[in-house]
Amino acid sequence: xxxxxxxxxxxxxxKLTQSQVNRIxxxxxxxVVIASVIGISSNVFFQKKPDGFSExxxxxxxxxxxxxxxxxxxxxxxxxxxxxxxxxxxxxENSVKYYQLQIKVVELTQNxxxxxxxxxxxxxTLYANDTFEKILSPATNAEKRExxxxxxxxxxxxxxxxxxxxxxxxxxxxxxxxxxxxxxxWEFNTEKENFQYTGVFVFLELDY
Amino acid sequence: xxxxxKFILILWIFGTTTMLYNQIPIAQSQAEQEASAAIQEADEKxxxxxxxxxxxxxxxxxxxNLTLQTDVARQLIKEAxxxxxxxxxxISYQKATGAILQLDSIIGEIDSKIQSKTQNxxxxxxxxxxxxxxxxxxxxFLFISKIYPWYENKKIxxxxxxxxxxxxSRGDVK
Numbered sequence: 001x002x003x004x005x006x007x008x009x010x011x012x013x014x015k016l017t018q019s020q021v022n023r024i025x026x027x028x029x030x031x032v033v034i035a036s037v038i039g040i041s042s043n044v045f046f047q048k049k050p051d052g053f054s055e056x057x058x059x060x061x062x063x064x065x066x067x068x069x070x071x072x073x074x075x076x077x078x079x080x081x082x083x084x085x086x087x088x089x090x091x092x093e094n095s096v097k098y099y100q101l102q103i104k105v106v107e108l109t110q111n112x113x114x115x116x117x118x119x120x121x122x123x124x125t126l127y128a129n130d131t132f133e134k135i136l137s138p139a140t141n142a143e144k145r146e147x148x149x150x151x152x153x154x155x156x157x158x159x160x161x162x163x164x165x166x167x168x169x170x171x172x173x174x175x176x177x178x179x180x181x182x183x184x185x186w187e188f189n190t191e192k193e194n195f196q197y198t199g200v201f202v203f204l205e206l207d208y
Numbered sequence: 209x210x211x212x213x214k215f216i217l218i219l220w221i222f223g224t225t226t227m228l229y230n231q232i233p234i235a236q237s238q239a240e241q242e243a244s245a246a247i248q249e250a251d252e253k254x255x256x257x258x259x260x261x262x263x264x265x266x267x268x269x270x271x272x273n274l275t276l277q278t279d280v281a282r283q284l285i286k287e288a289x290x291x292x293x294x295x296x297x298x299i300s301y302q303k304a305t306g307a308i309l310q311l312d313s314i315i316g317e318i319d320s321k322i323q324s325k326t327q328n329x330x331x332x333x334x335x336x337x338x339x340x341x342x343x344x345x346x347x348x349f350l351f352i353s354k355i356y357p358w359y360e361n362k363k364i365x366x367x368x369x370x371x372x373x374x375x376x377s378r379g380d381v382k
Contacts, residue, residue: 004374022356022360026352026356029351033347034340037340037343037344041333041336041337041340096258096262096264096278098258098282133286135258135278136279137267137276140267153275153276188258190255190259190262193255
């Protein structure tokens, strides 16, 4: 057998193994199709929920337009003159939330953080006996696209708050003539079975 | 009435009054304990309901109504706590038990809803699984019986058109 013939047989044999490779490719395609079907099904039926958020806002009631607006906030508060604002909470999370609103009076220079709530030592909690709490359903996808709505199962408020400072608070605030009223949003953690700070806050700076 | 009879009567009145007077704090303490236990139970049930509501994947109208009812129960618990703080233990107990009853009813409704949803999910997933499996089998069958043989025939047809030539100088097959 010449070298050329041996080489030809080798080439033909390699063609036969190519056929086996084709079979392997066929099986691979079948496996890929099955995996794709399972993958698509699992994506459809086990969709991961996107991250949500909670919204806290302060509003004022305009008597002329008879509407709530994020404008014309009070600028001063005295022991003989209360200030009135409205708060509103919206649940854009993906599950039911049990919210609590904590209102704290602090020095004007006090930093407010979304990481840590204001500690009890550096603040005076107003409304110690009046807890503001509410359980809210999450907003539906349609409700998430709505803007300017003030009522719904996912909305708490607008609820009126009459802000006041008493002599005790005034005596403890060292910054002259100014104070800060911070509204912190807390939510109930069912695992830890207590309220945890959401990191959502708003504040008003007022003369006193 | 004789003197000793008067004495016994006075003694009896004094004893009864003392007994009754001592019973009042005991009764009050019992009411306080009952109210406290009821508030604690209501709190635990509220946490359990919240856990159930958190686990629900889809919030339809029924679940939204149940959430509203849960908030009413929360309000009752708050009133029970306020009354407890004001030493109105009987009212506190009534409010707390009212909340417990409401929360029990909510738990029952959520459980039945979750159960029916789980059953529906199992049916749908089984159907999808079976259909996907059947589809894969049909595709494999078609591929093996029709597509692959057609491909092989085509390949043979193409190969048959080829001509083998020997090039002694390079040893390549053309």
